[in-house]
Amino acid sequence: GQNIDQPTEMTATEGAIVQINCTYQTSGFNGLFWYQQHAGEAPTFLSYNVLDGLEEKGRFSSFLSRSKGYSYLLLKELQMKDSASYLCAVRDRGGSGGSYIPTFGRGTSLIVHP
Amino acid sequence: DTAVSQTPKYLVTQMGNDKSIKCEQNLGHDTMYWYKQDSKKFLKIMFSYNNKELIINETVPNRFSPKSPDKAHLNLHINSLELGDSAVYFCASSQDPGTTFSGANVLTFGAGSRLTVL
Numbered sequence: 001g002q003n004i005d006q007p008t009e010m011t012a013t014e015g016a017i018v019q020i021n022c023t024y025q026t027s028g029f030n031g032l033f034w035y036q037q038h039a040g041e042a043p044t045f046l047s048y049n050v051l052d053g054l055e056e057k058g059r060f061s062s063f064l065s066r067s068k069g070y071s072y073l074l075l076k077e078l079q080m081k082d083s084a085s086y087l088c089a090v091r092d093r094g095g096s097g098g099s100y101i102p103t104f105g106r107g108t109s110l111i112v113h114p
Numbered sequence: 115d116t117a118v119s120q121t122p123k124y125l126v127t128q129m130g131n132d133k134s135i136k137c138e139q140n141l142g143h144d145t146m147y148w149y150k151q152d153s154k155k156f157l158k159i160m161f162s163y164n165n166k167e168l169i170i171n172e173t174v175p176n177r178f179s180p181k182s183p184d185k186a187h188l189n190l191h192i193n194s195l196e197l198g199d200s201a202v203y204f205c206a207s208s209q210d211p212g213t214t215f216s217g218a219n220v221l222t223f224g225a226g227s228r229l230t231v232l
Binding site: 030031033035037040041042043044045048085087091100101102103104106107109 | 118147149154155156157158159162170204211212218219220221222223224225226
């Protein structure tokens with residue numbers, strides 16, 4: 001299984017940049033995901049990293065270092081609507097069928113204030 | 115045109131009752147999942163089915179019985195409900211179970227079913 005750690009809560013100001021870190025310990029690593037979840041809603045996919053480096057997608061970027069078991073999600077030009085929980089999920093081999101099932105961290109609640 | 119739909123959205127019931135949550139996906143995905151999200155927002159895998167076959171059962175009490183009549187549907191039946199079963203249950207689907215190094219294989223989640231056991 002995995003051990004996934006991310007901060008419980010972060011606050012930031014509208015227009016600023018925030019970095020949400022995620023560390024993990026796992027064997028058979030096969031990808032790291034970031035999902036966004038607004039209160040009372042379903043998680044939605046933001047980004048995917050399987051190789052080391054930075055993946056940029058508009059205002060959001062995600063970085064992975066497999067040797068360090070470390071990822072971060074970078075949010076630029078923060079908007080009020082970015083207030084949500086950000087879930088780090090690691091895909092690993094699990095189950096007798098050998099399937100790769102994403103395991104989620106506890107999520108980081110981001111509060112963006114004016 | 116909802117991709118993953120689950121019903122009911124809210125369910126309030128007494129301890130000891132039996133209840134079911136239904137899930138359907140119209141994405142043509144092969145794999146479906148049930149996740150449980152507790153009050154601390156921890157999203158934990160319960161079951162995974164691929165083409166109607168159970169592939170993952172993550173130490174869930176046998177009071178929980180998933181059923182997949184076809185690959186587009188995965189229902190969850192819970193017997194003898196307990197207070198600790200109160201949570202939001204999310205259904206999700208993906209292209210395949212990710213057994214090969216085949217890309218992101220992103221999960222698409224339903225809107226969730228909030229179960230409250232009194």
